Amino acid sequence: MAFDLQEQEQIDAAKAFWQQWGKWISLAVIVVAxxxxxxxxxxxxxxxxxxxxxxxxxxxxxxxxxxxxxxxxxxxxxxxxxxxxxxxxxxxxxxxxxxxxxxxxxxxxxxxxxxxxxxxxEPAVKAVAQLRLAGLQLDAGQTDAALAELAKPIDATFLPQQLELKGDALLVKGDRQGARAAYQEAIAKLAPDAPQLALLNVKLDALGGEQ
CATH class of the missing domain: 1.25.40.10 (Tetratricopeptide repeat domain)
Structure with a gap:
Protein backbone atom coordinates (compact mmCIF):
# COMPACT_ATOMS: atom_id res chain seq x y z
CA MET A 1 0.00 0.00 0.00
CA ALA A 2 2.86 2.34 0.85
CA PHE A 3 4.29 1.66 -2.57
CA ASP A 4 0.97 2.54 -4.21
CA LEU A 5 0.78 5.76 -2.20
CA GLN A 6 4.31 6.76 -3.15
CA GLU A 7 3.59 5.97 -6.79
CA GLN A 8 0.43 8.07 -6.68
CA GLU A 9 2.32 10.99 -5.17
CA GLN A 10 4.85 10.81 -8.00
CA ILE A 11 2.04 10.76 -10.55
CA ASP A 12 0.36 13.73 -8.91
CA ALA A 13 3.66 15.64 -8.81
CA ALA A 14 4.25 14.90 -12.47
CA LYS A 15 0.77 16.13 -13.36
CA ALA A 16 1.29 19.33 -11.38
CA PHE A 17 4.63 19.93 -13.03
CA TRP A 18 3.16 19.38 -16.47
CA GLN A 19 0.22 21.68 -15.75
CA GLN A 20 2.62 24.43 -14.72
CA TRP A 21 5.40 23.95 -17.29
CA GLY A 22 4.02 21.65 -19.93
CA LYS A 23 2.94 24.32 -22.39
CA TRP A 24 6.36 26.01 -22.17
CA ILE A 25 8.18 22.73 -22.69
CA SER A 26 5.97 22.00 -25.68
CA LEU A 27 6.65 25.46 -27.05
CA ALA A 28 10.40 25.00 -26.63
CA VAL A 29 10.25 21.66 -28.43
CA ILE A 30 8.26 23.25 -31.24
CA VAL A 31 10.69 26.15 -31.52
CA VAL A 32 13.68 23.81 -31.66
CA ALA A 33 11.93 21.61 -34.21
CA GLU A 122 32.82 37.68 -52.79
CA PRO A 123 35.32 40.42 -51.83
CA ALA A 124 37.94 39.31 -54.37
CA VAL A 125 35.47 39.33 -57.28
CA LYS A 126 34.16 42.72 -56.21
CA ALA A 127 37.73 44.06 -56.02
CA VAL A 128 38.58 42.84 -59.52
CA ALA A 129 35.51 44.64 -60.86
CA GLN A 130 36.41 47.84 -59.01
CA LEU A 131 39.95 47.86 -60.40
CA ARG A 132 38.88 47.05 -63.95
CA LEU A 133 36.19 49.72 -63.83
CA ALA A 134 38.66 52.35 -62.61
CA GLY A 135 41.16 51.30 -65.28
CA LEU A 136 38.48 51.54 -67.95
CA GLN A 137 37.50 55.02 -66.79
CA LEU A 138 41.12 56.12 -66.72
CA ASP A 139 41.68 54.87 -70.27
CA ALA A 140 38.59 56.80 -71.37
CA GLY A 141 39.93 60.03 -69.90
CA GLN A 142 37.42 59.99 -67.02
CA THR A 143 40.09 60.69 -64.42
CA ASP A 144 37.81 62.10 -61.74
CA ALA A 145 35.43 59.15 -62.08
CA ALA A 146 38.37 56.77 -61.80
CA LEU A 147 39.64 58.50 -58.67
CA ALA A 148 36.16 58.36 -57.14
CA GLU A 149 36.03 54.62 -57.81
CA LEU A 150 39.52 54.15 -56.38
CA ALA A 151 38.51 55.98 -53.19
CA LYS A 152 36.03 53.22 -52.33
CA PRO A 153 36.93 50.49 -49.81
CA ILE A 154 38.50 47.41 -51.38
CA ASP A 155 39.62 43.98 -50.24
CA ALA A 156 43.02 44.39 -48.53
CA THR A 157 44.69 41.91 -50.89
CA PHE A 158 44.09 44.29 -53.79
CA LEU A 159 45.07 47.50 -52.01
CA PRO A 160 48.51 47.77 -53.70
CA GLN A 161 46.87 47.54 -57.14
CA GLN A 162 44.33 50.16 -56.12
CA LEU A 163 47.07 52.50 -54.92
CA GLU A 164 49.07 52.03 -58.11
CA LEU A 165 46.04 52.93 -60.22
CA LYS A 166 45.40 55.90 -57.96
CA GLY A 167 48.97 57.03 -58.61
CA ASP A 168 48.43 56.69 -62.35
CA ALA A 169 45.24 58.76 -62.17
CA LEU A 170 46.87 61.48 -60.07
CA LEU A 171 49.77 61.63 -62.49
CA VAL A 172 47.34 62.18 -65.37
CA LYS A 173 45.89 65.10 -63.42
CA GLY A 174 49.38 66.54 -62.99
CA ASP A 175 49.63 65.77 -59.28
CA ARG A 176 53.15 64.35 -59.27
CA GLN A 177 53.51 64.55 -55.50
CA GLY A 178 50.24 62.70 -54.94
CA ALA A 179 51.21 60.08 -57.51
CA ARG A 180 54.58 59.54 -55.85
CA ALA A 181 52.91 59.12 -52.44
CA ALA A 182 50.44 56.58 -53.85
CA TYR A 183 53.22 54.56 -55.51
CA GLN A 184 55.28 54.59 -52.33
CA GLU A 185 52.33 53.44 -50.26
CA ALA A 186 51.66 50.64 -52.74
CA ILE A 187 55.29 49.51 -52.49
CA ALA A 188 55.12 49.54 -48.69
CA LYS A 189 52.19 47.13 -48.78
CA LEU A 190 53.83 44.64 -51.15
CA ALA A 191 56.03 41.67 -50.32
CA PRO A 192 59.72 42.13 -51.26
CA ASP A 193 59.40 39.60 -54.09
CA ALA A 194 56.10 40.86 -55.51
CA PRO A 195 56.18 41.10 -59.35
CA GLN A 196 54.38 44.44 -59.15
CA LEU A 197 57.40 46.06 -57.46
CA ALA A 198 59.50 46.34 -60.61
CA LEU A 199 56.95 48.44 -62.49
CA LEU A 200 56.23 50.60 -59.46
CA ASN A 201 59.92 51.38 -59.06
CA VAL A 202 60.12 52.31 -62.74
CA LYS A 203 57.21 54.71 -62.25
CA LEU A 204 58.88 56.23 -59.21
CA ASP A 205 62.17 56.62 -61.07
CA ALA A 206 60.33 58.42 -63.86
CA LEU A 207 58.93 60.89 -61.34
CA GLY A 208 62.36 61.59 -59.85
CA GLY A 209 62.87 62.86 -56.33
CA GLU A 210 63.07 60.82 -53.16
CA GLN A 211 61.76 57.27 -53.07
Missing part, protein backbone atom coordinates in the same frame (compact mmCIF):
# COMPACT_ATOMS: atom_id res chain seq x y z
CA UNK A 34 10.99 24.58 -36.37
CA UNK A 35 14.51 25.93 -36.11
CA UNK A 36 15.94 22.63 -37.27
CA UNK A 37 13.44 22.31 -40.09
CA UNK A 38 14.07 25.92 -41.08
CA UNK A 39 17.81 25.31 -41.18
CA UNK A 40 17.36 22.19 -43.28
CA UNK A 41 14.98 24.07 -45.54
CA UNK A 42 17.47 26.91 -45.93
CA UNK A 43 20.23 24.46 -46.80
CA UNK A 44 17.97 22.88 -49.42
CA UNK A 45 17.01 26.30 -50.76
CA UNK A 46 20.63 27.39 -51.05
CA UNK A 47 21.58 24.12 -52.72
CA UNK A 48 18.64 24.38 -55.12
CA UNK A 49 19.50 28.01 -55.92
CA UNK A 50 23.10 27.08 -56.67
CA UNK A 51 22.01 24.25 -58.95
CA UNK A 52 19.64 26.51 -60.88
CA UNK A 53 22.29 29.23 -61.19
CA UNK A 54 24.76 26.65 -62.48
CA UNK A 55 22.29 25.67 -65.19
CA UNK A 56 22.00 29.30 -66.28
CA UNK A 57 25.79 29.60 -66.29
CA UNK A 58 26.22 26.90 -68.95
CA UNK A 59 25.25 29.24 -71.84
CA UNK A 60 27.83 31.73 -70.53
CA UNK A 61 30.64 29.25 -71.11
CA UNK A 62 29.33 28.51 -74.59
CA UNK A 63 29.13 32.22 -75.43
CA UNK A 64 32.70 32.78 -74.23
CA UNK A 65 33.96 29.91 -76.40
CA UNK A 66 32.11 31.31 -79.40
CA UNK A 67 33.10 34.90 -78.65
CA UNK A 68 29.43 35.88 -78.88
CA UNK A 69 29.24 39.10 -76.87
CA UNK A 70 25.49 39.51 -77.36
CA UNK A 71 24.69 36.03 -76.10
CA UNK A 72 27.11 36.44 -73.22
CA UNK A 73 25.60 39.72 -72.06
CA UNK A 74 22.10 38.22 -72.29
CA UNK A 75 23.15 35.17 -70.27
CA UNK A 76 24.81 37.36 -67.66
CA UNK A 77 21.65 39.48 -67.43
CA UNK A 78 19.55 36.35 -66.85
CA UNK A 79 21.78 35.41 -63.93
CA UNK A 80 21.74 38.96 -62.57
CA UNK A 81 17.95 38.98 -62.57
CA UNK A 82 17.40 35.47 -61.20
CA UNK A 83 20.35 34.94 -58.85
CA UNK A 84 22.03 38.31 -58.23
CA UNK A 85 23.93 37.18 -55.14
CA UNK A 86 25.33 34.01 -56.65
CA UNK A 87 28.97 33.72 -57.61
CA UNK A 88 27.81 32.66 -61.07
CA UNK A 89 26.15 36.02 -61.75
CA UNK A 90 29.23 38.02 -60.81
CA UNK A 91 31.60 35.82 -62.80
CA UNK A 92 29.34 35.84 -65.85
CA UNK A 93 29.21 39.62 -65.70
CA UNK A 94 33.00 39.88 -65.46
CA UNK A 95 33.32 37.68 -68.53
CA UNK A 96 30.70 39.76 -70.34
CA UNK A 97 32.67 42.91 -69.51
CA UNK A 98 35.89 41.40 -70.84
CA UNK A 99 34.38 40.19 -74.10
CA UNK A 100 32.52 43.48 -74.61
CA UNK A 101 35.77 45.39 -74.07
CA UNK A 102 37.62 43.15 -76.52
CA UNK A 103 34.90 43.92 -79.07
CA UNK A 104 35.32 47.65 -78.50
CA UNK A 105 32.03 48.03 -76.61
CA UNK A 106 33.35 49.93 -73.61
CA UNK A 107 29.88 51.14 -72.62
CA UNK A 108 28.61 47.60 -72.06
CA UNK A 109 31.88 46.67 -70.36
CA UNK A 110 31.45 49.55 -67.92
CA UNK A 111 27.83 48.60 -67.21
CA UNK A 112 28.80 45.01 -66.42
CA UNK A 113 31.69 46.07 -64.20
CA UNK A 114 29.47 48.51 -62.32
CA UNK A 115 26.98 45.73 -61.67
CA UNK A 116 29.65 43.41 -60.29
CA UNK A 117 31.23 46.14 -58.17
CA UNK A 118 27.83 46.89 -56.65
CA UNK A 119 26.47 43.38 -56.25
CA UNK A 120 29.28 40.82 -55.90
CA UNK A 121 29.28 39.03 -52.57
Missing amino acids: LGYLGYQGWKYYRSHQAEQAALLYAPVETAVTEGDAGKLVASAKALQDAYPKSGYAARASLLAARVAFDKGDTRTAEQELRWVAGNAV
Whole structure:
Protein backbone atom coordinates (compact mmCIF):
# COMPACT_ATOMS: atom_id res chain seq x y z
CA MET A 1 0.00 0.00 0.00
CA ALA A 2 2.86 2.34 0.85
CA PHE A 3 4.29 1.66 -2.57
CA ASP A 4 0.97 2.54 -4.21
CA LEU A 5 0.78 5.76 -2.20
CA GLN A 6 4.31 6.76 -3.15
CA GLU A 7 3.59 5.97 -6.79
CA GLN A 8 0.43 8.07 -6.68
CA GLU A 9 2.32 10.99 -5.17
CA GLN A 10 4.85 10.81 -8.00
CA ILE A 11 2.04 10.76 -10.55
CA ASP A 12 0.36 13.73 -8.91
CA ALA A 13 3.66 15.64 -8.81
CA ALA A 14 4.25 14.90 -12.47
CA LYS A 15 0.77 16.13 -13.36
CA ALA A 16 1.29 19.33 -11.38
CA PHE A 17 4.63 19.93 -13.03
CA TRP A 18 3.16 19.38 -16.47
CA GLN A 19 0.22 21.68 -15.75
CA GLN A 20 2.62 24.43 -14.72
CA TRP A 21 5.40 23.95 -17.29
CA GLY A 22 4.02 21.65 -19.93
CA LYS A 23 2.94 24.32 -22.39
CA TRP A 24 6.36 26.01 -22.17
CA ILE A 25 8.18 22.73 -22.69
CA SER A 26 5.97 22.00 -25.68
CA LEU A 27 6.65 25.46 -27.05
CA ALA A 28 10.40 25.00 -26.63
CA VAL A 29 10.25 21.66 -28.43
CA ILE A 30 8.26 23.25 -31.24
CA VAL A 31 10.69 26.15 -31.52
CA VAL A 32 13.68 23.81 -31.66
CA ALA A 33 11.93 21.61 -34.21
CA LEU A 34 10.99 24.58 -36.37
CA GLY A 35 14.51 25.93 -36.11
CA TYR A 36 15.94 22.63 -37.27
CA LEU A 37 13.44 22.31 -40.09
CA GLY A 38 14.07 25.92 -41.08
CA TYR A 39 17.81 25.31 -41.18
CA GLN A 40 17.36 22.19 -43.28
CA GLY A 41 14.98 24.07 -45.54
CA TRP A 42 17.47 26.91 -45.93
CA LYS A 43 20.23 24.46 -46.80
CA TYR A 44 17.97 22.88 -49.42
CA TYR A 45 17.01 26.30 -50.76
CA ARG A 46 20.63 27.39 -51.05
CA SER A 47 21.58 24.12 -52.72
CA HIS A 48 18.64 24.38 -55.12
CA GLN A 49 19.50 28.01 -55.92
CA ALA A 50 23.10 27.08 -56.67
CA GLU A 51 22.01 24.25 -58.95
CA GLN A 52 19.64 26.51 -60.88
CA ALA A 53 22.29 29.23 -61.19
CA ALA A 54 24.76 26.65 -62.48
CA LEU A 55 22.29 25.67 -65.19
CA LEU A 56 22.00 29.30 -66.28
CA TYR A 57 25.79 29.60 -66.29
CA ALA A 58 26.22 26.90 -68.95
CA PRO A 59 25.25 29.24 -71.84
CA VAL A 60 27.83 31.73 -70.53
CA GLU A 61 30.64 29.25 -71.11
CA THR A 62 29.33 28.51 -74.59
CA ALA A 63 29.13 32.22 -75.43
CA VAL A 64 32.70 32.78 -74.23
CA THR A 65 33.96 29.91 -76.40
CA GLU A 66 32.11 31.31 -79.40
CA GLY A 67 33.10 34.90 -78.65
CA ASP A 68 29.43 35.88 -78.88
CA ALA A 69 29.24 39.10 -76.87
CA GLY A 70 25.49 39.51 -77.36
CA LYS A 71 24.69 36.03 -76.10
CA LEU A 72 27.11 36.44 -73.22
CA VAL A 73 25.60 39.72 -72.06
CA ALA A 74 22.10 38.22 -72.29
CA SER A 75 23.15 35.17 -70.27
CA ALA A 76 24.81 37.36 -67.66
CA LYS A 77 21.65 39.48 -67.43
CA ALA A 78 19.55 36.35 -66.85
CA LEU A 79 21.78 35.41 -63.93
CA GLN A 80 21.74 38.96 -62.57
CA ASP A 81 17.95 38.98 -62.57
CA ALA A 82 17.40 35.47 -61.20
CA TYR A 83 20.35 34.94 -58.85
CA PRO A 84 22.03 38.31 -58.23
CA LYS A 85 23.93 37.18 -55.14
CA SER A 86 25.33 34.01 -56.65
CA GLY A 87 28.97 33.72 -57.61
CA TYR A 88 27.81 32.66 -61.07
CA ALA A 89 26.15 36.02 -61.75
CA ALA A 90 29.23 38.02 -60.81
CA ARG A 91 31.60 35.82 -62.80
CA ALA A 92 29.34 35.84 -65.85
CA SER A 93 29.21 39.62 -65.70
CA LEU A 94 33.00 39.88 -65.46
CA LEU A 95 33.32 37.68 -68.53
CA ALA A 96 30.70 39.76 -70.34
CA ALA A 97 32.67 42.91 -69.51
CA ARG A 98 35.89 41.40 -70.84
CA VAL A 99 34.38 40.19 -74.10
CA ALA A 100 32.52 43.48 -74.61
CA PHE A 101 35.77 45.39 -74.07
CA ASP A 102 37.62 43.15 -76.52
CA LYS A 103 34.90 43.92 -79.07
CA GLY A 104 35.32 47.65 -78.50
CA ASP A 105 32.03 48.03 -76.61
CA THR A 106 33.35 49.93 -73.61
CA ARG A 107 29.88 51.14 -72.62
CA THR A 108 28.61 47.60 -72.06
CA ALA A 109 31.88 46.67 -70.36
CA GLU A 110 31.45 49.55 -67.92
CA GLN A 111 27.83 48.60 -67.21
CA GLU A 112 28.80 45.01 -66.42
CA LEU A 113 31.69 46.07 -64.20
CA ARG A 114 29.47 48.51 -62.32
CA TRP A 115 26.98 45.73 -61.67
CA VAL A 116 29.65 43.41 -60.29
CA ALA A 117 31.23 46.14 -58.17
CA GLY A 118 27.83 46.89 -56.65
CA ASN A 119 26.47 43.38 -56.25
CA ALA A 120 29.28 40.82 -55.90
CA VAL A 121 29.28 39.03 -52.57
CA GLU A 122 32.82 37.68 -52.79
CA PRO A 123 35.32 40.42 -51.83
CA ALA A 124 37.94 39.31 -54.37
CA VAL A 125 35.47 39.33 -57.28
CA LYS A 126 34.16 42.72 -56.21
CA ALA A 127 37.73 44.06 -56.02
CA VAL A 128 38.58 42.84 -59.52
CA ALA A 129 35.51 44.64 -60.86
CA GLN A 130 36.41 47.84 -59.01
CA LEU A 131 39.95 47.86 -60.40
CA ARG A 132 38.88 47.05 -63.95
CA LEU A 133 36.19 49.72 -63.83
CA ALA A 134 38.66 52.35 -62.61
CA GLY A 135 41.16 51.30 -65.28
CA LEU A 136 38.48 51.54 -67.95
CA GLN A 137 37.50 55.02 -66.79
CA LEU A 138 41.12 56.12 -66.72
CA ASP A 139 41.68 54.87 -70.27
CA ALA A 140 38.59 56.80 -71.37
CA GLY A 141 39.93 60.03 -69.90
CA GLN A 142 37.42 59.99 -67.02
CA THR A 143 40.09 60.69 -64.42
CA ASP A 144 37.81 62.10 -61.74
CA ALA A 145 35.43 59.15 -62.08
CA ALA A 146 38.37 56.77 -61.80
CA LEU A 147 39.64 58.50 -58.67
CA ALA A 148 36.16 58.36 -57.14
CA GLU A 149 36.03 54.62 -57.81
CA LEU A 150 39.52 54.15 -56.38
CA ALA A 151 38.51 55.98 -53.19
CA LYS A 152 36.03 53.22 -52.33
CA PRO A 153 36.93 50.49 -49.81
CA ILE A 154 38.50 47.41 -51.38
CA ASP A 155 39.62 43.98 -50.24
CA ALA A 156 43.02 44.39 -48.53
CA THR A 157 44.69 41.91 -50.89
CA PHE A 158 44.09 44.29 -53.79
CA LEU A 159 45.07 47.50 -52.01
CA PRO A 160 48.51 47.77 -53.70
CA GLN A 161 46.87 47.54 -57.14
CA GLN A 162 44.33 50.16 -56.12
CA LEU A 163 47.07 52.50 -54.92
CA GLU A 164 49.07 52.03 -58.11
CA LEU A 165 46.04 52.93 -60.22
CA LYS A 166 45.40 55.90 -57.96
CA GLY A 167 48.97 57.03 -58.61
CA ASP A 168 48.43 56.69 -62.35
CA ALA A 169 45.24 58.76 -62.17
CA LEU A 170 46.87 61.48 -60.07
CA LEU A 171 49.77 61.63 -62.49
CA VAL A 172 47.34 62.18 -65.37
CA LYS A 173 45.89 65.10 -63.42
CA GLY A 174 49.38 66.54 -62.99
CA ASP A 175 49.63 65.77 -59.28
CA ARG A 176 53.15 64.35 -59.27
CA GLN A 177 53.51 64.55 -55.50
CA GLY A 178 50.24 62.70 -54.94
CA ALA A 179 51.21 60.08 -57.51
CA ARG A 180 54.58 59.54 -55.85
CA ALA A 181 52.91 59.12 -52.44
CA ALA A 182 50.44 56.58 -53.85
CA TYR A 183 53.22 54.56 -55.51
CA GLN A 184 55.28 54.59 -52.33
CA GLU A 185 52.33 53.44 -50.26
CA ALA A 186 51.66 50.64 -52.74
CA ILE A 187 55.29 49.51 -52.49
CA ALA A 188 55.12 49.54 -48.69
CA LYS A 189 52.19 47.13 -48.78
CA LEU A 190 53.83 44.64 -51.15
CA ALA A 191 56.03 41.67 -50.32
CA PRO A 192 59.72 42.13 -51.26
CA ASP A 193 59.40 39.60 -54.09
CA ALA A 194 56.10 40.86 -55.51
CA PRO A 195 56.18 41.10 -59.35
CA GLN A 196 54.38 44.44 -59.15
CA LEU A 197 57.40 46.06 -57.46
CA ALA A 198 59.50 46.34 -60.61
CA LEU A 199 56.95 48.44 -62.49
CA LEU A 200 56.23 50.60 -59.46
CA ASN A 201 59.92 51.38 -59.06
CA VAL A 202 60.12 52.31 -62.74
CA LYS A 203 57.21 54.71 -62.25
CA LEU A 204 58.88 56.23 -59.21
CA ASP A 205 62.17 56.62 -61.07
CA ALA A 206 60.33 58.42 -63.86
CA LEU A 207 58.93 60.89 -61.34
CA GLY A 208 62.36 61.59 -59.85
CA GLY A 209 62.87 62.86 -56.33
CA GLU A 210 63.07 60.82 -53.16
CA GLN A 211 61.76 57.27 -53.07
